[in-house]
Amino acid sequence: MSDATIVVNGLRKRFGPAVALDGMSFTVRPGQVTGFVGPNGAGKSTTMRVILGLDAADAGSALVGGRPYRSLRRPLGHVGSLLDAGALQPSRTARNHLLWLAHSQGLTDRRVDAVIERTGLRTVARRRAGGFSLGMRQRLGIAAALLGDPPVLMMDEPFNGMDPEGIVWMRGLLRSLAAEGRAVLVSSHLMGELQDTAGHLVVVGRGKVIADAGVAELLAAASGDRVTLRTTASPEAATVLTRAGATVAAGPGTLTITGLTAERVVALLGESRIPFSEVSAHQATLEEAYLELTRDSVEFHSIAGTGAAR
Numbered sequence: 001m002s003d004a005t006i007v008v009n010g011l012r013k014r015f016g017p018a019v020a021l022d023g024m025s026f027t028v029r030p031g032q033v034t035g036f037v038g039p040n041g042a043g044k045s046t047t048m049r050v051i052l053g054l055d056a057a058d059a060g061s062a063l064v065g066g067r068p069y070r071s072l073r074r075p076l077g078h079v080g081s082l083l084d085a086g087a088l089q090p091s092r093t094a095r096n097h098l099l100w101l102a103h104s105q106g107l108t109d110r111r112v113d114a115v116i117e118r119t120g121l122r123t124v125a126r127r128r129a130g131g132f133s134l135g136m137r138q139r140l141g142i143a144a145a146l147l148g149d150p151p152v153l154m155m156d157e158p159f160n161g162m163d164p165e166g167i168v169w170m171r172g173l174l175r176s177l178a179a180e181g182r183a184v185l186v187s188s189h190l191m192g193e194l195q196d197t198a199g200h201l202v203v204v205g206r207g208k209v210i211a212d213a214g215v216a217e218l219l220a221a222a223s224g225d226r227v228t229l230r231t232t233a234s235p236e237a238a239t240v241l242t243r244a245g246a247t248v249a250a251g252p253g254t255l256t257i258t259g260l261t262a263e264r265v266v267a268l269l270g271e272s273r274i275p276f277s278e279v280s281a282h283q284a285t286l287e288e289a290y291l292e293l294t295r296d297s298v299e300f301h302s303i304a305g306t307g308a309a310r
């Protein structure tokens with residue numbers, strides 16, 4: 001799918017004195033889920049609105065499959081989006097809402113039934129959307145986004161309001177949409193939602209990109225080279241490992257070692273016949289990696305955290 005890219009280049013946007021976008025640039029590639037994350041007010045929604053032509057940027061460009069959204073004749077066939085799941089006519093049934101959208105874009109009733117099936121809405125398709133829970137509205141919004149079978153998908157906080165079963169379902173759906181070769185951009189606040197789903201992360205703060213990298217790469221960088229060791233012979237272990245060049249810090253019941261790999265630690269302890277019950281390389285979570293990256297970009301730190309509560 002060569003149309004499956006989003007290219008955002010140098011976007012700037014002010015709302016009065018507030019700078020919403022300050023040179024936002026990134027590319028969303030096909031075949032993987034790209035997580036779009038950052039603190040409140042970082043500019044995620046504004047970026048998505050500019051990509052969809054709902055807000056005009058003061059400078060820069062945003063292209064979907066190489067073209068500005070506004071130049072697309074049948075946009076649903078190029079990009080599907082979920083921005084505000086509340087935006088629907090409450091008296092229409094879910095199916096009628098989708099039929100109305102489909103007919104406005106020259107799409108068939110068969111597409112409507114296909115997306116109802118794919119989003120698990122079959123049993124409620126003839127119910128009025130006004131009575132839907134937020135999670136069901138999200139599914140309906142996603143059904144609408146999929147109507148035109150677009151190569152590009154963009155979703156603003158699709159996990160919002162979903163119960164745990166819905167979250168698991170959503171992760172699977174996002175992964176399968178990406179596996180079909182689509183470019184999938186998903187904003188989220190909760191890193192746990194994106195762990196095991198996103199292959200790539202675009203981390204933003206204060207209107208620009210802070211990090212743009214593969215998830216594996218970010219996790220490796222955040223994990224550092226720390227190794228945890230559990231042993232009943234701490235002093236002996238510390239002596240051997242320090243002599244081999246490591247820095248050793250004692251924690252509750254464990255030693256934390258930097259400067260040696262877990263394999264090397266095991267080998268050194270074995271050579272010196274020092275007993276141990278655990279040697280493990282520290283594996284950061286996506287949330288730890290994210291918090292580390294965005295530490296300087298959060299608009300409102302908690303008062304206790306800044307030491308200002310005196």
Ligand SMILES: Nc1ncnc2c1ncn2[C@@H]1O[C@H](COP(=O)(O)OP(=O)(O)OP(=O)(O)O)[C@@H](O)[C@H]1O
Nearest residue numbers: 015018019020038039040041042043044045046047
């Ligand atoms: N219509 C608007 N009028 C005035 N200011 C706006 C408007 N839309 C966005 N902003 C401001 O632009 C900045 C970026 O907001 P945006 O909603 O894009 O961030 P976000 O990353 O999506 O935040 P959140 O995670 O809270 O949804 C914020 O400072 C916000 O207050």
